[in-house]
Amino acid sequence: MTAREIVDRARAGDLDHETALDLLTGAPAAEADAALDAALAEQFDRLFRNGWQPLELHRAVARRGNPIQARLVTEAATAFLRGKDPVDERWRAQIPAPAHERKRQDRIAVLDASLDLLCELRRLPAIEVLIPPPGTADTTVHHHADRRILDRVRALLAKAEATDFPAEAETYSAKAQELITRYRIEEVTAPDVDVTPFARRIGVDHPYESEKASLLDAVARANTCRTVWSPELGFSTVFGFDADIEAVELLYTSLLVQANRAMTRDEPAKGKARVKAFRRSFLVAYAIRIGERLRQAAEREFAGHDLLPVLRNREVQVHEAMDRAFPRTVRARGRRVDSLEGWESGRAAADEAELL
Incomplete structure (x- = not known):
């Protein structure tokens, strides 16, 4: 059996991982490497052409905890880019600069990681194309948020998260909120700016992914976005207008930092099951209360501006964009609350959290 036949049978499930690894280890090194490289290239090509962006695929693979596999994704993205035109700069920007030196990897470890990655990539489905892959043209032109405004907001948030003084954090956050709100109102009221909704995928890390996704959804809904x-x-996948999605991602990231800090501070000292129940309940309550606060803040900021028809029209456009990409979605069940102290602590932390 040739090395390519071994790889194909392993990918199809006809050979278990250990048997295939043993056979590849005994095959000529050049032949085994070429077979694995070709099979991996086919899978990477399929995924990159069908919606996966370099950072998304890198993150999905890196979650498995094998640095060899993460490196293979980076190398594959660089190879996929080579010789293709046109290239969307958002796609190109996701490829990190190659390391100047790379330690020599154990051959068996590389074979093991490559074979395992091949089977994992095969299971990944095609997803919505949000950025055109290299070599394809995009006819849609998005209106992007002012980077100078966003850089100033990031700087303010970084200071708010770093300080131990609540009053100082509130000052920084208030300035950030002022900038974001002013920009959103200017964009909504600008008569000469033709904008359309689009989408961005935001990674949600474990543990407690569902609860964190609920927080992201709460932030999105308060900013005329949907997830x-x-x-x-x-x-x-967050659907909305560019400035709104930028605000959602910045605010979600900042609030998650604050939530983790408060959760660690307030959680019970003993009992693994108790701590787990506390954290889940904390995050459920935190997301609900943050959603309430953000909606109230948005209503206050837009008061005095006759923007209801415009905002309603934007909401309709966002829903239509989401329905086109995901015509069949399932509403998530409400999160269970198993810890009253976690629930109460989560709501209290949400009341303390500094908003954009």
């Missing part, structure tokens, strides 16, 4: 949570892939 679709894909638990098997570890990300949520």
Whole structure:
């Protein structure tokens, strides 16, 4: 049996992993390497052409904890880019610069990781194309948020998260909120700016992915966006307008940092099951209360501006974009609360959290 036949049979499930690894180890090194490289290239090509972006695929693979596999994704993205035109700069920007030196990897470890990755990639489905892959043209032009505004917001949030003084954090967060709100109102009221909704995938890390996805959804809804949570892939797809999605991602990231800090501070000292129940309940309550606070804040900021028809029209467009990409979605069940102290602590932390 040739090395390519071994690889194909392993990929099809006709050979178990250990048997295939043993056979490849005994095959000529050049032949085995070429067979694995070709099979992996085929899978990477399929995924990159069918919606997967480099950072998304890298994150999905890196979650498995094997640095060899993560490196293979980076190398594959670089190879896929080579010789293709046109290239969307958003796609190109996701490929990190290659390391100057790479330690020599144990051959058996590389074979093992490559064979395992091949079977894992085969299971990944095609997903919605949000950024055109290299070599394909995109006819849609998105209106992007002002990077200068976003850089200033990031800087303010970084200071708010770093300080131990609540009053100082509130000052930084208030300035960030002022910038974001002003920009959103300007965009909504600008008569000469033609914008359309689009989508972005935001990774949701374990543990407690579903609860964190609920927090992201709460933040999104308060900013005229909608999310679709894909638990098997570890990300949520956020639909909305560019400035709104940028605000959602920045705010979600900041609030998650604050939630983790408060959760660690308040959690019970003993009992693994008790701590787990506390954390889940904390995050459920935190997401619900944050959603309430954000909606109230949005209503206050837009008061005095006759923007209801415009905002309603934007909501309709966002829903239509989501329905086109995900015509069949399932509403998630409400999260169970097993810890009253976690629930109460989560709501209290949400009341303390600094908002954009």
